[in-house]
Amino acid sequence: MTMQSSEIIEYRGENYSMSNLPLNPFIKKNNLKFKAYTTAHWRGYQGYWKLTNEELFLTNLQTANETYFDVFKTNEPIFADWFSGVIQIGLGKAIYNDFSNYYENYLWLNFENGKVIEKRISSFISSEEKITFGKYKGKSILEVLKGKINITYNLENLIKEYVSEIITFCKNIEFDKKINVPYFEITDEVRKNIENIRNRPFTYLFTKNFLAIEKHFYVNQDENELEETEYFSNLMEKILTSDFRIIRTLNRKDCQNCEVSEKTNLINPDINYLDWAIKNVDKFAIPPHFLKIEKLKFLSNFTVNRLNSTIFEFSPILIDNKLSFSNETLTLNNSKFEKIYGITYDENCNNYFLDINIKSNYEKFGYFLDENFEEEAEDYYDGDYEYDRRSYSEYNGAYGFDDDTINSAFEGDPENYWNID
Numbered sequence: 001m002t003m004q005s006s007e008i009i010e011y012r013g014e015n016y017s018m019s020n021l022p023l024n025p026f027i028k029k030n031n032l033k034f035k036a037y038t039t040a041h042w043r044g045y046q047g048y049w050k051l052t053n054e055e056l057f058l059t060n061l062q063t064a065n066e067t068y069f070d071v072f073k074t075n076e077p078i079f080a081d082w083f084s085g086v087i088q089i090g091l092g093k094a095i096y097n098d099f100s101n102y103y104e105n106y107l108w109l110n111f112e113n114g115k116v117i118e119k120r121i122s123s124f125i126s127s128e129e130k131i132t133f134g135k136y137k138g139k140s141i142l143e144v145l146k147g148k149i150n151i152t153y154n155l156e157n158l159i160k161e162y163v164s165e166i167i168t169f170c171k172n173i174e175f176d177k178k179i180n181v182p183y184f185e186i187t188d189e190v191r192k193n194i195e196n197i198r199n200r201p202f203t204y205l206f207t208k209n210f211l212a213i214e215k216h217f218y219v220n221q222d223e224n225e226l227e228e229t230e231y232f233s234n235l236m237e238k239i240l241t242s243d244f245r246i247i248r249t250l251n252r253k254d255c256q257n258c259e260v261s262e263k264t265n266l267i268n269p270d271i272n273y274l275d276w277a278i279k280n281v282d283k284f285a286i287p288p289h290f291l292k293i294e295k296l297k298f299l300s301n302f303t304v305n306r307l308n309s310t311i312f313e314f315s316p317i318l319i320d321n322k323l324s325f326s327n328e329t330l331t332l333n334n335s336k337f338e339k340i341y342g343i344t345y346d347e348n349c350n351n352y353f354l355d356i357n358i359k360s361n362y363e364k365f366g367y368f369l370d371e372n373f374e375e376e377a378e379d380y381y382d383g384d385y386e387y388d389r390r391s392y393s394e395y396n397g398a399y400g401f402d403d404d405t406i407n408s409a410f411e412g413d414p415e416n417y418w419n420i421d
Contacts, residue, residue: 003040003101004040004041004042004043005038005040005041005046006018006019006090006101007020007021007022007023007046007047007048007049008046008047008048008049009048009049009050009051009087009089010048010049010050010051010059011050011051011089011107011368012367012371016089016090016091016107017089017090017094017101017103018049018087018088018089018090019087019088019089019090019106020085020086020087020088021043021047022047022049022056022080022083022085022087022111023045023047023058023061023080024043025082025083026080026082026083029082032066032071033065034063034064034065034066035063035064035065036064037062037063037064044063044064045061045062045063046061046062046063047060047061048060048061049080050077051109051116054115054116055079055114055115055116056079056080056083056087056111056114056115056116057077057078057079057080058072058077058078058080059077079114080111080114081113081114082113082114083111083113083114084111084112084113084114085110085111086108086109086110086111086349087109087111088106088107088108088109088122089106089107089109089368090102090103090106091103091104091105091106091107091121091365091368092104092105102124103124104123104124105121105122105123105124105354105365106121106122106123106124107119107121107365107368107369108120108121108122108351108353119368119369120353120354120356120369121353121354121356121361121365121368121369122351122352122353122354123341123343123352123353123354124352125287125289125341125352127140127142127290128140128142129141129142129287131144131277131284132284133277133281133284134273134277134281135249135273136266136270136273139266141274141286141287141290142290143266144266144269144270144273144274145269145271145274145286145290145293146269146293146296147266147267147268147269147270147296147298148266148267149267149268149269149297149298149299149318150269150296150297156208158267159208159299159316160206160207160208162267163206163211163240163314164206165179166179166181166236166239167204167206167211167236169250170194170197170198170232170235170236171197171198171201171202172198173198178249178250179249179250180247180248180249180250180266180267181239181242181247181248181249181250182239182242182243182244182245182246182247182248182301183242183243183246183247183248184238184239184242184248186250189231190235193228193231193232193235194232194235196228196231197228197229197232200216200228202214202216202228202229202232209313209314209315210311210312210313210314211233211236211311211312211314212310212311213229213232213233213310213311214229214310215227215229215230215309215310216228216229226309229310230309230310233309233310233311233312237304237306237312240301240302240304240314241301241302241303241304242301243300243301244267244268244298244299244300244301245268245298245300247268247270267299268298268299269296269298271323271324271325274286275325275326275329278325278329278332278333278336279329279332283340284336285333285334285336285337285340285341286333286337287337287345287352288330288333288334288337288345288347289345289350289352291323291325291330291333292350293323294322294323295320295321295322295323296320296321296322296323297318297319297320298318298319298320298321299316299317299318300317300318300319301316301317302314302315302316302317303315303317342354342355342358342361343355356369
């Protein structure tokens with residue numbers, strides 16, 4: 001799919017990309033039909049806009065079947081009095097992915113009948129924010145918050161891959177990943193069974209609903225004694241029927257708790273870990289809009305219908321749970337997020353905004369918020385700067401150093417600079 005082109009808007013003599021389509025209400029009201037302009041314009045048109053004196057104007061329109069004059073009966077700019085709502089103008093360098101692009105910051109404009117009634121600077125928060133510590137280091141916050149079960153488009157394939165990964169973990173001594181499984185007691189018998197399985201390879205048939213392991217049929221085996229493939233089949237049943245909401249992580253060496261590798265298949269959300277991290281890790285907070293998720297799927301466990309000692313049918317049981325952070329945790333998270341990132345979350349707008357009262361923010365973005373910014377800048381910053389009062393006259397600024405530095409650090413001789421680290 002071709003990435004779709006943005007609307008273009010002129011502001012203070014420069015052109016910017018706009019992430020909204022303020023022409024759409026006009027098109028709908030007037031029942032206009034535009035043919036696809038290019039493969040980058042499936043909406044049927046390319047609009048060019050201008051923001052001046054806090055008013056929005058359409059200055060040109062390109063379509064495959066209509067001209068600007070055909071639509072508006074004039075070639076003059078048209079005041080967009082039909083538009084009420086928000087548009088965002090990208091600021092800075094665009095970051096592209098396969099199908100779209102985004103900017104680190106936006107000029108956020110709220111319009112009423114084509115006139116600006118509010119201006120703010122919004123910030124883009126990526127859904128790929130990474131965890132930088134602990135057992136989920138390197139994973140995105142969203143992956144841990146949702147688990148793959150809430151992200152996948154093919155649940156059946158995910159479940160099959162996961163069960164297959166458990167089998168491979170137990171069977172293959174070269175398997176180098178760690179694995180998440182429901183909590184169950186790991187006894188010496190379990191460890192011995194896994195060791196036997198790895199030392200005595202077996203074949204198996206695995207589908208999305210059945211696991212069938214080939215028995216070895218040892219000649220001298222006692223009639224009541226289970227062989228390792230039967231033990232392993234029982235172990236798989238034990239794992240699959242345990243509670244997947246209580247997870248533990250295994251590694252191939254000792255089947256004990258350990259850090260989760262980046263490749264680990266995290267099936268379910270791990271809300272408890274994120275709750276702990278919010279409360280205990282100083283520089284960790286979750287972007288608040290992530291926490292607006294109302295309902296999450298969890299893999300609870302599997303039902304197992306055993307056909308014989310090494311063959312059984314299985315089926316996943318999924319349950320819906322609400323996102324269960326307490327109000328105390330949510331309040332703490334939002335407070336930490338504002339301090340860490342220097343931005344606030346507006347729940348009504350579902351957006352993040354910079355505090356423009358902070359001097360550095362005003363220095364960077366005041367130009368976009370106030371058309372008189374340059375004229376007012378001197379009054380705004382008066383008294384904030386520390387003016388350079390150093391003197392360079394005595395030694396003519398030798399080697400770039402001021403007089404006081406040469407007199408104190410170099411003992412009055414500029415040539416002593418070479419001995420200073």
